[in-house]
Amino acid sequence: MEIKRYLVIIWAFLVRDWQRRWSYKLNFIAMLCYPIIWVSVFALLGKTVDDAGGMGTAGSFSTYIVTGIITWRFIRVGFFDSSWSIRWEQHIGTFKNIYMIPHHLLVPVSSTAISGFTVSLLNFVEMWLVAEFVFGIHLNLTIYAFLFLVLAWMSIIGFGFVIAGIAVLYKEIQAVFTVIFFSFQFFCGVFFPIAVLPEPAQYISKAIPITYALHGIRTSMNQGYIPMQDVVIMPIAGIIGIVLGIITLNLCLKKALREGKLERY
Amino acid sequence: MTIQVKNLEKTFDETEALKGISFEVEEGEIFGLLGPNGAGKTTTVKILSTMLLPDGGSAYVGGKNVVKSPKRVRDVVDIITARDKFYRRLDGYQNIRFFSRLYNVGDWKRKMKEYADHLGLDEEDFEKRLADFSTGMRQKLNLIRNLVRETPILFLDEPTLGLDPVSSRKFRNLLKKVMEQEEKTVIFTSHNMFEVEELCERIAILNEGEITMTGDPKELKTDIFPKRMIEFSYKDGGLLELENEFVDKVERKDDGKIRVYIEAGDHVHDVIQEILDKGRVNNISVKEPTLEEAFIKHTGEEEKSAGEVTSWR
Ligand SMILES: Nc1ncnc2c1ncn2[C@@H]1O[C@H](COP(=O)(O)OP(=O)(O)O)[C@@H](O)[C@H]1O
Ligand SMILES: [Mg+2]
Numbered sequence: 001m002e003i004k005r006y007l008v009i010i011w012a013f014l015v016r017d018w019q020r021r022w023s024y025k026l027n028f029i030a031m032l033c034y035p036i037i038w039v040s041v042f043a044l045l046g047k048t049v050d051d052a053g054g055m056g057t058a059g060s061f062s063t064y065i066v067t068g069i070i071t072w073r074f075i076r077v078g079f080f081d082s083s084w085s086i087r088w089e090q091h092i093g094t095f096k097n098i099y100m101i102p103h104h105l106l107v108p109v110s111s112t113a114i115s116g117f118t119v120s121l122l123n124f125v126e127m128w129l130v131a132e133f134v135f136g137i138h139l140n141l142t143i144y145a146f147l148f149l150v151l152a153w154m155s156i157i158g159f160g161f162v163i164a165g166i167a168v169l170y171k172e173i174q175a176v177f178t179v180i181f182f183s184f185q186f187f188c189g190v191f192f193p194i195a196v197l198p199e200p201a202q203y204i205s206k207a208i209p210i211t212y213a214l215h216g217i218r219t220s221m222n223q224g225y226i227p228m229q230d231v232v233i234m235p236i237a238g239i240i241g242i243v244l245g246i247i248t249l250n251l252c253l254k255k256a257l258r259e260g261k262l263e264r265y
Numbered sequence: 266m267t268i269q270v271k272n273l274e275k276t277f278d279e280t281e282a283l284k285g286i287s288f289e290v291e292e293g294e295i296f297g298l299l300g301p302n303g304a305g306k307t308t309t310v311k312i313l314s315t316m317l318l319p320d321g322g323s324a325y326v327g328g329k330n331v332v333k334s335p336k337r338v339r340d341v342v343d344i345i346t347a348r349d350k351f352y353r354r355l356d357g358y359q360n361i362r363f364f365s366r367l368y369n370v371g372d373w374k375r376k377m378k379e380y381a382d383h384l385g386l387d388e389e390d391f392e393k394r395l396a397d398f399s400t401g402m403r404q405k406l407n408l409i410r411n412l413v414r415e416t417p418i419l420f421l422d423e424p425t426l427g428l429d430p431v432s433s434r435k436f437r438n439l440l441k442k443v444m445e446q447e448e449k450t451v452i453f454t455s456h457n458m459f460e461v462e463e464l465c466e467r468i469a470i471l472n473e474g475e476i477t478m479t480g481d482p483k484e485l486k487t488d489i490f491p492k493r494m495i496e497f498s499y500k501d502g503g504l505l506e507l508e509n510e511f512v513d514k515v516e517r518k519d520d521g522k523i524r525v526y527i528e529a530g531d532h533v534h535d536v537i538q539e540i541l542d543k544g545r546v547n548n549i550s551v552k553e554p555t556l557e558e559a560f561i562k563h564t565g566e567e568e569k570s571a572g573e574v575t576s577w578r
Contacts, residue, residue, distance in 0.1 A: 005369060008366055008369070009366065009367055011366065012362075012363050012366035012367050015362075015363070015366075016352065016355065016359070016363045019354075019355055019359055020352060020354050020355060023354040023355065023394070024354065092350055092352070092353070093348055093349060093350030094349075094350055094351065094352065096316070096344065096346070096349065097349060097364060097410070098367070099316065099339075100314065100339050100342070100343055100344065101339060101367055101368060102336045102337065102339045102340035103336060104336070108367075254318075257315075257316070257317060257318045258317075258318050259277070260275075260277055260308075260311070260317050262316050262317070263311075263316055
């Protein structure tokens with residue numbers, strides 16, 4: 001498949017998705033408000049804790065938690081867009097027409113994920129601006145921090161593809177994975193350092209790439225150096241995530257094609 | 266761009282949906298696949314459009330193997346079903362634009378306008394959101410979605426399902442008009458004999474996963490419906506002795522209705538004339554066995570006489 005063809009398809013999905021969002025005017029405004037409210041709540045919480053003497057995190061707790069939630073928001077959007085893509089098209093009755101192109105199903109699925117990436121970016125910019133200019137919480141954004149963010153996103157959309165594939169076969173499985181995904185909030189050091197978790201739970205933390213992404217982002221932002229461990233782990237996690245996602249999606253697709261579960265009409 | 270299907274088999278759990286069907290469709294032909302619900306029509310179309318893998322047999326669409334080169338098959342094939350939807354929050358224009366980009370259609374705006382004129386959708390219609398489209402309009406848009414793509418092969422899987430009789434006929438007329446202009450190879454599936462007869466040049470009858478007959482729809486029709494039944498009653502409750510040689514059997518029901526079973530053909534008129542001549546008639550009607558009945562008859566069960574056919578339309 002030519003790269004130009006792929007770009008046109010991505011563009012088609014981008015335009016479609018933004019047009020859909022824009023068509024719900026109030027929802028559109030709400031979509032812009034959530035991250036602002038979200039970051040404001042945590043910025044104030046952070047300030048409260050800092051005023052009371054902090055929480056023993058390196059740097060201020062405000063910076064700690066705002067970094068945490070910005071990262072979380074970023075990957076959360078990616079997770080939902082990638083895991084929900086196929087089921088959503090099946091549900092509204094457009095799947096067949098998406099499938100009937102001379103390319104692998106990954107082309108539309110990844111295009112949806114990339115389209116979702118633009119929402120992640122928008123949320124990110126909004127939250128950063130509010131933190132910096134409204135609450136004076138300075139996030140020392142470096143290119144490395146951003147790279148970590150993108151790699152974390154990659155590992156998570158890989159996880160999303162896995163779910164997208166399985167959901168074609170077992171419709172309800174999505175609920176299970178959504179719970180698993182949300183549990184990451186507590187294992188990965190989004191709101192509090194993983195050191196406060198009981199020791200067995202910390203092993204789980206270490207198995208999830210988001211933990212390293214957050215560690216890497218925070219260290220590079222606050223301490224100004226790049227932790228080698230995270231630099232090594234994150235690209236590997238990103239690639240493994242995507243590859244695993246593609247393999248699972250393929251296996252599920254084959255099974256769905258045999259069992260007639262791809263499209264019921 | 267022909268289609269060759271050989272001994273195609275598909276089983277779902279316990280259901281044998283296709284028991285080794287074979288047929289061929291020639292280039293530019295409109296081929297009908299006629300069969301009652303659950304016959305295996307959709308299963309066939311799904312296999313041919315690479316949405317389902319067969320368990321056995323082979324299928325070539327436009328010269329490409331549906332199992333080995335599914336992407337190349339999808340490059341030349343498109344499907345239209347009654348269940349196709351669009352993005353409700355986008356308008357007609359935005360929807361067609363999205364799919365045209367997805368399908369790599371050049372110059373789609375011009376093509377869209379051209380086909381829209383042809384199908385009777387105007388510019389204002391395209392500015393409406395899909396949520397405000399009627400089912401008939403949506404099906405027209407679906408046709409446009411396919412036409413701008415210009416695939417040489419098109420599958421129509423019961424496209425009129427859910428349309429009311431008037432919209433359904435309009436849609437068929439549109440199809441006819443379009444098919445006359447386009448050089449497409451088409452498979453049209455339906456459970457409606459009359460629909461298929463109207464549109465198709467050749468048909469296969471599919472029942473319980475088997476093709477029982479293939480041929481010209483007009484010929485098949487007399488084959489499928491060899492009997493007619495005339496039902497009526499006399500105002501004065503009179504009895505009936507008919508002389509027409511094509512009358513198979515006469516029955517008198519408890520409610521006073523008389524049923525006359527005859528062989529199909531032009532003699533129906535003669536028999537009716539004779540009935541009318543013999544008394545004052547209430548509610549006379551001519552009935553044909555329903556397709557389901559006809560299908561049962563053609564799946565090799567022993568020939569039933571007309572009187573034994575239980576379901577009439
Ligand atoms: N995905 C599926 N899983 C299980 N059974 C199926 C599936 N698809 C079709 N069938 C069964 O296969 C048979 C043929 O179905 P189908 O091809 O949809 O018939 P038609 O389109 O002629 O109405 C039916 O008995 C149907 O219940
Ligand atoms: Mg069907």
